[in-house]
Amino acid sequence: MNPSCARCGKIVYPTEKVSCLDKNWHKGCFHCEVCKMTLNMKNYKGYDKKPYCNAHYPKTSFTIVADTPENLRLRQQSELQSQKPYKITIKARKLLL
Numbered sequence: 001m002n003p004s005c006a007r008c009g010k011i012v013y014p015t016e017k018v019s020c021l022d023k024n025w026h027k028g029c030f031h032c033e034v035c036k037m038t039l040n041m042k043n044y045k046g047y048d049k050k051p052y053c054n055a056h057y058p059k060t061s062f063t064i065v066a067d068t069p070e071n072l073r074l075r076q077q078s079e080l081q082s083q084k085p086y087k088i089t090i091k092a093r094k095l096l097l
Helices: 069-082 090-096
Strands: 017-020 023-026 045-047 050-052
């Protein structure tokens, strides 16, 4: 039995099948999620089991910092420094100028 296309759901015959991202696609259905540019096995990028072109590939940003001993020390040091008063009174400012 022939598999169905991941995009349109119709039957994909072996001559037009593209097997990628753990799915089967028609050659015409294997296109970028954003701009609909037709992709092939050489120019696609997969993200979350969906094909993207190079221009529209979602950029991942890393937000978690590992709690290594060095990072913990730096965090404690910055907390201690931030507790120092930064306000300069008007009289002190006039004396500095």
